[in-house]
Amino acid sequence: MRNKYTYVWVSLVVLVFGIIFIPKIIERIKTGTIIQHDRINLAGNDESPGFIYLNNEKRKVPNFSFLNQDSLLISQKDYEGKVYIVEFFFTTCPSICPVMNSNLVEIQEELRDFDDFGVASFTINPEYDTPRVLKEYAEKYGINDMDWHLMTGDRQEIYDLANNGFNIFAAENSEVPGGFEHSGLFALVDKNGYLRSRADDFGNPIIYYRGTISxxxxxxxxxxxxEISILKEDIKKLLSE
Incomplete structure (x- = not known):
């Protein structure tokens, strides 16, 4: 008899759950918000990279203010109205940074005619990478776009920007070549300061673009x-918005 009553009770719970929650789930599916409250998701279309959401809010570039290679103070406001790429690097990097910046120089040349395109490069070794060192590095790699700023400043602020602001890993590690490690990813930002991304083949946002392969x-x-090819495509789509 107990099993019978248990079965009836479980059935009643399932029925109540269905009446209360299933319509809400269906509505979230219809409106495309089924995962906005649960994890990072993408909202866009085939014509343009989507916005990246976290906790139902569009992710935006955090405030920052650092000196560039010309000893000018640069902040996120200097990029307003521009589509730009964000990277974290250091000038003495013996591994992935040369590839990353060679890829960015290639993009710089392809988009030379666009006044509303830029790059924001933040050094993760600010003690060594002074404005003078960054200037020499820019000359070495052919970085000459007026809106490509190589920035240095307070160490903790830069690491907070990387690891917490962008969630792009950067850390000091004496056991790796160069003494620092980082992910080698590029973030793409639209003219209004929002992070944008395309989806992968499974419909999930790639979030960042792989910068370490040419x-x-x-x-x-x-x-x-x-992913340089798709990055170029997505930059051009955002430039046309």
Whole structure:
């Protein structure tokens, strides 16, 4: 008899759940908000990269203010009205940074005619990477776009910007070549300061673009494919918005 009553009770709970919650779930599916409250998701279309949401809010570039290679104070306000790429690097990096910045110089040249395109490069070794050092680095790599700023400043502020503001990993590590490690990812920002991204083949946002593989290389030894081509495509889409 107990099993019978238990079965009836469970059935009643399931019925009540269905009456209360299933209509809400269906409504969230219809409106495309089924995962906005649960994790990062993408809202966009085939014509333009989508916005990145976290806790139902569009992710925006945090405030920052640092000196660039010309010893000028640069903040997020200097990028208003521009589509730009964000990277974290350091000038003495012996591994991925040269590839990353060579890729960015290639993008710089392809988008040379666009006044509303820029790059924000933040050093994760600010003690060594002074404005003078950054200036020499820019000359070495052919970084000459007026809206490409290589920035240095307070160490903790830069690391907070990387790890908390953008969630792009950066850390000091004496056991790795160069003494610092970072992810080698590029963030894409629209003219209003919002982070934008395309979705992968499964409909999930890629969030950031892989900057450590060149177009000519195609893919690395781990089978990861280059994303410079799709980054270029998405920049041009945002420039036309």
């Amino acid at each position: 177009e000519s290389q195609g893919e690395n030894d781990e089978g990861e494919k280059q």
